[in-house]
Amino acid sequence: MAAALLAACAATPGPMPEQDLAGPATVRVLRDGDVWTADYVLDRDAPAWLFTDSALTRVDNQPWRPRAFTVETPGVRIERRGWHDVLVGEDGVPVPRRVRIRFEPFSGNLLAAYDPALTFTDGSVALYSDQFDMRPLANAADADALPMDLNGVELDGEVVRALFRDQAGPVLMNGERRAEAERPEAPTYVLFGDVPVDETAHLAAVFDPELPAWIETELSAFTPRVMSHYADRLGAGQSARPTLMVSWAGPTPSLLSMGGSVLPGLVIMTFEGVGVLEPTPEVRAGARWFIAHEGAHFWLGQVVRYERVRDMWITEGGADILAVRALARIDRPMTRAPDCRRRWTNAPASAARPIHTAAERSEHQAYYACGAVFHMLAEPGAARTGGDVFTVVRGMIDANREDGILTADEWLAELTRVSGDASLAGDIRRLLTDGAADPAAEIASLFQRAGVAHEVRDGRVVLL
The missing domain is CATH 1.10.390.10 (Neutral Protease Domain 2)
Structure with a gap:
């Protein structure tokens, strides 16, 4: 009973400094022994707040936050609306300006998203900084109409200011130990513990x-x-x-x-x-x-990134082909990557339906498989002038370092320039938006016109 009372006292919100009430929405994430809390001070009255990071688990395609977050503030709950988790006030009343959430770090693997936590065997934990970000909604039902990909979507409010503290000692962020870490502009992991x-x-x-x-x-x-x-x-x-x-x-x-x-x-x-x-x-x-x-x-993903989730094939397929080509140069005895090659062989199956909507179907492997195949189409053209896939990718990166975005249109334009065949880009666009009735034949045709060595065996496209 004494231990329970001490834990309850540790979990009781303390008085909030007055200056916090006038600033932007803020969350203080605290570890105190085995107790993890996220204390929000919100900057406006709103009946709902949208968690901007709401991916599903890879194991069962279910939301992870209801398993890990417990709202301790009365009259507030977390519910799933469309693609997103939403903090809502009961009976449509505004969410209180102060909200406490008690949570257990969730280390399960998510679909095409950063895991909320990494756990270490010595008790250390690294938390993904952006899992606590929220934005106000005029109505909880507004979340139903929001797309899964929030890139380019105008949301009200500003990014929640997030502060991280461990009662046991400094936390590690961006390679530096700090008594209290404030989330930087770019997402990261904050390490709690002495590892x-x-x-x-x-x-x-x-x-x-x-x-x-x-x-x-x-x-x-x-x-x-x-x-x-x-x-x-x-x-x-x-x-x-x-x-x-x-x-x-x-x-x-x-x-x-x-x-x-x-x-x-x-x-x-x-x-x-x-x-x-x-x-x-x-x-x-x-x-x-x-x-x-x-x-x-x-x-390919940090210096330049994709514009929308649907364009993930640019970075994931590109990273696959760059990795295999790099290993062929610096690590010749270990150039084969069976998992990667299986993905490429499965590209026709991934292209049967529109690649653009693969994330909505939880078919993220389509981005890896088809993206690598599309990058291969540029290699024969680059080789004719003494280049390779690194030459092509570097040209795209250098051309877009200033804005940091590599769009699908820019990628396809470069493929046309390198290959000299505009029909390749046209067919890729169709695979992206529509899929194909006979995807193996489509990919074999792309390989044939680009000059990628391959065979068709029993209806399967096999790279040589």
């Missing part, structure tokens, strides 16, 4: 203490090599000295799992399963390809 940071001239790394030792050794040595190759071929990247944050989800039986993503200046990775305990040639090759794919995003 050490290994720093070199080219890399700052945070490795889970229980991570199999060979993975730490491999990534520490190989990451700078592949990053250097990209810098040589693609010019200046988003970060000259990135941070690598690697968590370990344990030796789950019958599993070999590597997952990750990239944010400005940060690569995050999670390894899991008995399949990665030992560095077999196949597992080692997979780990190298994995970091090569994620590292490519410091250029």
Whole structure:
């Protein structure tokens, strides 16, 4: 009972400084022992607030926030409206200006989104900074009409000011320890805990203490090599000295799992399963390809990014092909990436329906498979003038460094310039918007006209 009373006292909101009431909407995220809280001070009366980051879980295509967030403020709840989670006041009354949410860091894998948390075996936790952002709505039902992709959508209000603090000591953000960290303009992860940071001239790394030792050794040595190759071929990247944050989800039986993503200046990775305990040639090759794919995003995804989620094929397919071509140069014995090649072989199946709407169907592999195939179409044309896919991608990056956006129109225009065949772009547009009744024949035709070596075997397009 005494422990319960102490926990209740720790969870009771303290008085909010008066100056906070006049500023922008703010959230203070606090870890106090095992208790995690997010205290909001909102800047206006609104019957609903939209969480701008509301992806579904990869395992069951369900919202993750209702499992992890508990609203402690009376008269407020979280509900799902359309593609988004929404904080609503009961009976249509405005959400109170002060709201407390108690939460458990959610480390499950999300569909094409950053995991809300990375958990480390020593108790350290890294929180994704933007999971706490909200915007006011005039009515909760307004969320029903919002698209899944909020890029380009005008929302009311400003980005919520987010502050992160750990009662146990400083938090780590962007490679620096701070008593209290304020979310920067670009999203990132904030690390709570004492897991050490290994720093070199080219890399700052945070490795889970229980991570199999060979993975730490491999990534520490190989990451700078592949990053250097990209810098040589693609010019200046988003970060000259990135941070690598690697968590370990344990030796789950019958599993070999590597997952990750990239944010400005940060690569995050999670390894899991008995399949990665030992560095077999196949597992080692997979780990190298994995970091090569994620590292490519410091250029194709960070220096330039896509305009809409529907254009994710530009960055994900591009990172796939850049990774494989980079490994062929710097790591010849390990050039094969079976998972990647399977994705490419499955491209016709992914193109049967419009690629633009793949995210709405939770078919994100379409962006990887079809995007890599589309990038391949530029390679024969580039080779005729002594170039390769790096030459093509660098041209696109350099042309768009100022605004940081690589649109589908710009990408397709460059393909036409390099290949000399405008029909390729026309057919790709049709696959993007309409799909194809016979996608294998469509892709085989694209390969034939572009000069990509291939065969059609039993209705399947096979790269040579």
